[in-house]
Amino acid sequence: MTIDLATKRFTGAAAVLTLVGVPAGLAITGGHVDGVFTGPLAGTLALLALGIRRWPRTVLVLSLLVLLGQRGAFLLDAGGVWPATAAFAGVVLAGRTRFAIVTGAVALLYWTVWDATVAQQSSDWVLAHSGGEALWLAAVLAGVTAYRSSSLWRAEVAHRITQDERQREVEARRRRAEERVEIARDLHDVVSHTLAVVGVHLNVAIDAFDAEPEEARASLKLAQDVRNQAMTDLKALVGVLREGEVPALASLSGLVDQVRAAGLEVSLTEFGDPVEVPAPVATAVYRVVQESLTNTVRHAGASRAVVTLRYSPTRVVVDVQDNGDAVPEPVVDGHGIAGMRERVAALGGALTAGPGRNGFTVRAGIPIPE
Numbered sequence: 001m002t003i004d005l006a007t008k009r010f011t012g013a014a015a016v017l018t019l020v021g022v023p024a025g026l027a028i029t030g031g032h033v034d035g036v037f038t039g040p041l042a043g044t045l046a047l048l049a050l051g052i053r054r055w056p057r058t059v060l061v062l063s064l065l066v067l068l069g070q071r072g073a074f075l076l077d078a079g080g081v082w083p084a085t086a087a088f089a090g091v092v093l094a095g096r097t098r099f100a101i102v103t104g105a106v107a108l109l110y111w112t113v114w115d116a117t118v119a120q121q122s123s124d125w126v127l128a129h130s131g132g133e134a135l136w137l138a139a140v141l142a143g144v145t146a147y148r149s150s151s152l153w154r155a156e157v158a159h160r161i162t163q164d165e166r167q168r169e170v171e172a173r174r175r176r177a178e179e180r181v182e183i184a185r186d187l188h189d190v191v192s193h194t195l196a197v198v199g200v201h202l203n204v205a206i207d208a209f210d211a212e213p214e215e216a217r218a219s220l221k222l223a224q225d226v227r228n229q230a231m232t233d234l235k236a237l238v239g240v241l242r243e244g245e246v247p248a249l250a251s252l253s254g255l256v257d258q259v260r261a262a263g264l265e266v267s268l269t270e271f272g273d274p275v276e277v278p279a280p281v282a283t284a285v286y287r288v289v290q291e292s293l294t295n296t297v298r299h300a301g302a303s304r305a306v307v308t309l310r311y312s313p314t315r316v317v318v319d320v321q322d323n324g325d326a327v328p329e330p331v332v333d334g335h336g337i338a339g340m341r342e343r344v345a346a347l348g349g350a351l352t353a354g355p356g357r358n359g360f361t362v363r364a365g366i367p368i369p370e
Helices: 003-029 035-049 056-072 082-093 097-117 123-208 213-243 249-261 279-300 335-346
Strands: 265-271 304-311 315-322 350-355 360-367
Touching: 003 035, 003 082, 035 056, 035 082, 056 082, 056 097, 082 097, 082 123, 097 123, 249 265, 249 279, 249 304, 279 304, 279 315, 279 335, 279 360, 335 350, 335 360
Parallel strands: 265 304
Antiparallel strands: 304 315, 315 360, 350 360
16 A cells, blocks of 8 residues: 555545544543534544645644634643644654654643643643643654554565566566577578588489489488488477477587588587586587588588587687688678577677688687586
């Protein structure tokens, strides 16, 4: 419940309690029991209480002035502060606690002097009535202040919970967007690699279909094997969505064998221990090698490719070089290179791709988080 809502609900209750409580309180304290005087006083204070929400300090001052007029005319024998309890509570709910304390202290001091001098009450009577009103006012101010602080705290907690929920929704949407991009990259890598290798074997089969049917049959068989492997990769991609599985670095040898079957001489050399490489980094390494070899088969016109992996406790370096045709500068990133670059950058690494000494070189460095 907000403070504004609490004040709104308090206004009506304050008017009713004032209308009933003022006559009862005056009767208990011996201030006055004549309805001719207590009724109009209670009604006036109750009407003023209806304006607590909009003008809390004005209502308090007017309420005290009404009491001042009543007692100044000797229409009341006691009760110079407590009949305005609702007004004091409304001022505290509005966040004007200091104003309520100062106003109450001044009113108590005034009536203490009034009772002792003008009304010429005994010192015991003055101390009893003034002390009772002071204790009542202190209790009211303390209770309302505690209530207001508790309401503010609950509102702040609710606000923070709402903010946290919104933040979690934003973070969830961001993660889903990243996952969609990751899935798109994986699909591109799997499909483009498969089409490239299968295309090579089909071309061989077409060229050798009449002259060398056995070679054509072997090429078709290899194309079928690559197709089966692609289906396995797609199933593994679905496994990533369902269970978080990722391609292992141990699968690189099978990837290299596929490319070799397409007629490209490929060597794979690894330095270091890949055991401690986390799954996201391992996936990025696998995809960089896969996409680089796919580009070599499809575009480079190369006869040889060298894949070198270097593992260290803090970093993995991937190096793929071929001896294909020279590429003119500047190199324009296609979807494959752009996807590799984004994947590596997402892990805090960097990827370069461009002409090497005798062909094309792709090099990526990916840090291993602690």
